[in-house]
Amino acid sequence: MTKAHDDFTLLWLQAGSCGGCTMATLERGASGWFEELRGFGIRLLWHPSVSEETGEEARAILARVERGEQKLGALCIEGSILHGPEGTGLFNKLSGTGRSMLDWARALAPRADYCVAVGSCAAFGGVPAGAPDPTDASGLQYSGVDIGGALGPDYRSVKGLPVVNVSGCAPHPGWIMETLLALSLGRFTQADMDDYGRPRIFADHLAHHGCSRNEFYEFKASAEDVSERGCLMEHLGCKATQAVGDCNQRAWNGGGSCTQAGSTCIACTSPGFEATRGFHRTPKIGGIPVGLPLDMPKAWFVALAALSKSATPKRVRENARSDRVARAPTPSAEKKLGTEKKKT
Structure with missing residues (x-):
């Protein structure tokens, strides 16, 4: 050693x-x-x-x-x-x-x-x-x-x-x-x-990286209450896309993180995080969150968010507003995938 x-x-x-x-x-x-x-x-x-x-x-x-x-x-x-x-x-x-x-x-x-x-x-x-x-x-x-x-x-x-x-x-x-x-x-x-x-x-990473809610983030399928499984950014004040830290890539106390526990990221690694008013509320202007991902221009985010929401699978949309898995992936989709593999 x-x-x-x-x-x-x-x-x-x-x-x-x-x-x-x-x-x-x-x-x-x-x-x-x-x-x-x-x-x-x-x-x-x-x-x-x-x-x-x-x-x-x-x-x-x-x-x-x-x-x-x-x-x-x-x-x-x-x-x-x-x-x-x-x-x-x-x-x-x-x-x-x-x-x-x-x-x-x-x-x-x-x-x-x-x-x-x-x-x-x-x-x-x-x-x-x-x-x-x-x-x-x-x-x-x-x-x-x-x-x-x-x-x-x-x-x-x-x-x-x-x-x-x-x-x-x-x-x-x-x-x-x-x-x-x-x-x-x-x-x-x-x-x-x-x-x-x-x-x-840890500072070369974002807390967003590795988050278990990333599927919901990708489709902008958002939770509206803290008990729900969806992305916490749009409505509940999550700052994981703006906060440095590999929090979701390494386990805390054996296996957990703030977002895994159902709480939002409050950007606690950043100077001035304590000045946040309402940790579980996303400030918005014209319906658009004020705090956007660090490396994404606002126009891109708005365009991609609209596209993602229009393509959200029903399973993802339902699960985002639930406190448990309301709709599981369907076995028929697996069967279809297996058939396609055989053809190739």
Whole structure:
């Protein structure tokens, strides 16, 4: 098994966070996250939720990293950085240290070979940054779509990278672990990040790819209630055709995704997703959804949608408005297919 070089170390801090990113991480792998870290030679220095060290022991670890006495491979921060009140960051202090998480992020990030924002809160500000935002929340290097954040636009880690944004609310555990593994092996460069600093291992895909509802999407056979099996884009606010992520190509918790569970994609990997008004409603102008597939001109979409709807099989149309398979593929169609094969 390939292992990290020179005892790659990992320090994980939680800022303005619900803890969901940690919960996602702990699901990773059949043997668990800790076994995967050990197997790949990554040493966890400290994590506030899972490490045994507390009090003076934990503060000593942070102090050694800050002074440069302890080499730090990756600084992972989960949760938004709260700047309030009035830029002091005192809305969110690291317990027992008397210092804000804003202060700790700025002190430790320059010591790390790599700095990783785990989740959309740490990447872009996320839910705490939603209006109204009395805490003045931001991500580590972005505030929504604007670069800057807590560390500033010019921040670079010891190895020369900006913050690596493993966004998502929460991110898939595979995105987190695979990014850490690539960093630990020295096989991750800026070319492996998209324009928002997201690893291309998931950001080069759309959540739409692999969706179990794709047949309904192709025929624009749409659900109108969340319990129905049809495509969720036209009426129920699904943004899978606009959101980066391979969410429907790799299983979550053994085998699932948002759309498989009957919920819409809310584009949680994107900056500003928290500003959406009504997650289960598609905003429209003139009956046309405002949010269209990222790589399709509006005129094309309108023309193809009309053509697709006119060609929708009765089976697909009925199943789209049902909470179960109302009309199955007919055996007679299979028989006809078999006959055609014999003729050829």
